[in-house]
Amino acid sequence: MGFVLDSLILELFLIVVSLIALLYYYLSRNEDYWKSRGVPFIQPTTFFGNLKDVVLMRTSEPEQLGRLYFQLAGHSFGGIFQSVTPVLLLRDPELIKTVLVKDFDHFHDRGIPLNEKRNPLGAHLITLEGSRWKTLRSKLTPAFTSGKLKNMFQFVVECARDMTVHLEEKVPDDGGQLEIKEIFAKYTTNVIGSCGFGLRLNSFEDPHSKFRRMGRQFFEPTYWKFLRRWIVMYVPVVQKLKISAFSHEMTSFFMGIVKEMIGYRESNCVTRSDFLQLLIELKNRGRVDEDLPFSNENVITPDGTVQDTNKRDHGLKLTDSLLTAQCFMFFMAGFETSSTTMSFCVYELAINPQVQDRLLREVDETLLKAKGEPTYQDISTMDYLDSVIKETLRKYPVVHTLMRVCTRPYTLPGTNLRLEAGTKMVVPLFGLHYDPRYHPDPYRFDPERFSGEGSRPVIPAYTYLPFGDGPRNCI
Ligand code: HEM
Structure with missing residues (x-):
């Protein structure tokens, strides 16, 4: 009886150990994915990938992706892991343009799982x-x-x-x-x-x-x-x-x-x-x-x-x-x-009274001209309002990450890196929009970046993307 019980316990033990080993294998099997392809990458944690602090609620996803963007400084792109999924993070504006626009026919999907039968609203x-x-x-x-x-x-x-x-x-x-x-x-x-x-x-x-x-x-x-x-x-x-x-x-x-x-x-x-x-x-x-x-x-x-x-x-x-x-x-x-x-806009107006005053002047002038009944056309002539909203969306891009998936094998221009169909890619806007190379003094709320006034440098293309870009941009 004792022998039967012992072997039963042993069998159970072996099953549990095998299951744990299998689970560990499944969760860690991709950890060398970017290393084996010679892509600069950020070391992941098993199961969490590079988003452990997000899952443990120590930070938000947009901020963490922004941090990963800066950790990959000096590279045009780099490998990260969202849980067990390897994802290519794009940093270089020219490369971003290639993926979103030039070679869009390879990247027309976002890779968001959808089960239409169960989720018709999706x-x-x-x-x-x-x-x-x-x-x-x-x-x-x-x-x-x-x-x-x-x-x-x-x-x-x-x-x-x-x-x-x-x-x-x-x-x-x-x-x-x-x-x-x-x-x-x-x-x-x-x-x-x-x-x-x-x-x-x-x-x-x-x-x-x-x-x-x-x-x-x-x-x-x-x-x-x-x-x-x-x-x-x-x-x-x-x-x-x-x-x-x-x-x-x-x-x-x-x-x-x-x-x-x-x-x-x-x-x-x-x-x-x-x-x-x-x-x-x-x-x-x-x-x-x-x-x-x-x-x-x-x-x-x-x-x-x-x-x-x-x-x-x-x-x-x-x-x-x-x-x-x-x-x-x-x-x-x-x-x-x-x-x-x-x-976010009114928050910034509250802590930047000089911006608020200038915007209020524009609102008052527009209302006066329109005799209190502004039309669609009147609103579209409000240039300072436009700059304030653009600056709000630079600091707080509410859709914080652009997502694409490679739909057929593709070699990244200027590299030997062959992406397999199914490779996911992200453009973290909390990285790009806070990169001082493109947006000097990035934490300052400064609508005049967008006004084109004075000697302000023009914002380089593909470094400000609150509505995405290319055929799959915001409609
Ligand atoms: C402040 C307001 C908004 C912001 C910042 C915003 C931003 C974005 C961004 C970043 C994308 C992804 C673009 C890309 O992947 O390249 C997107 C997609 C989309 N947005 Fe907006 N959006 C806004 C308001 C709206 C509104 C009011 C609608 C109205 C219906 C809308 C409809 C869509 C649709 C349908 C897509 C998917 C387009 C496609 O995949 O073909 N968005 N939006």
Whole structure:
């Protein structure tokens, strides 16, 4: 009996040791990846890669990637590890241009894992790949022309008025405190609700509105949410488990609301100049009319050839589910980026009173000229405002990292380095935007960097990329 028990314990022990050894092998098998290719790299920690401090919440991901950028000083590129995944970090502006623009046909995807069946809301422009992305991008681009945005301006003004009323009520006479990030999040939620879905949300009066709740659910940083997304993103074996990125509540909310709105507009013949209308047009006619001189049907592809989009839909079916995913993307990509930028902007204005005074003068002059009713055109003539926003996005690039994946084998120009298909690449904007070679005194908030006034040097190309660049830039 004792002998049987002993051998059972031994077997169990051997199984556990083998499993640990296997796990260790899996987690550490790539650690020589960059070394064996002669690429300068930063020594990783097993499982965490170079992001240990991020996972342990000692720093944020943008700051850590910025640090890795500076640790690789003197090199055009270098190897890092995001968990077990080897990633090439790009530093040199010319190389960044090559990847984002010149040789885009090798780097048209971001490599974000997507399981469309489980996550129908995830199948949007940011994550889609290959020909489906290309087709959808060329179909959606005309929905974002300045002409289309101009038509939506009236809705933005309405929401701004609601915010002004709210602020006038809430700002305490004694100059107490307000949570400005939440106020801007409500404002941009209202803007997206109106421009995107034709809904007058007024999140100020109804702070528990479902849209605001969904936005909070998606973006509010909780550790487990972060860890789940991080593991799904960088530990390939976990992607096979098909973990859903969105709650069931979120999926059914968006699916339901978009279906309902489309149904209502179609059966009541209601039209409105918003994003939903453009999607309905896309669904029914297969395209959105361009209001610029070149036609939607002739799209210049990244390799420079002109193609007719309507003849090459590459099996892209504009189902209700795919259209809903684009609305979802519009909501998520639109409200958080804008409200975060606005929050950082007012923070900098508060601690830089001389910038605030100058901007206020420009605002007052514009309001005076426009007799209190500024138009889209009036806003676009505000040069100092433009520089202030550009400087905000330099110091706080809200989409902090550009991501690309090599889609077919590629030799990096001027090197012998042959990248395999599937190699991930990043451009950390918290490195590039704080590099004193391109942005002297980088921690100073200085909108005049962008004003082109006096003898200020021009910002070198591909060193300031808050909206990315190339055919896959921000739409
Ligand atoms: C301050 C505001 C915003 C910033 C800083 C920003 C920044 C970015 C960046 C850096 C990218 C990645 C570009 C690249 O990989 O080269 C991106 C992609 C994208 N953004 Fe924005 N964005 C903003 C607002 C918006 C808004 C309001 C929308 C509206 C829908 C939007 C829609 C998108 C889409 C659809 C993509 C993916 C494009 C594609 O892959 O084809 N963004 N954005």
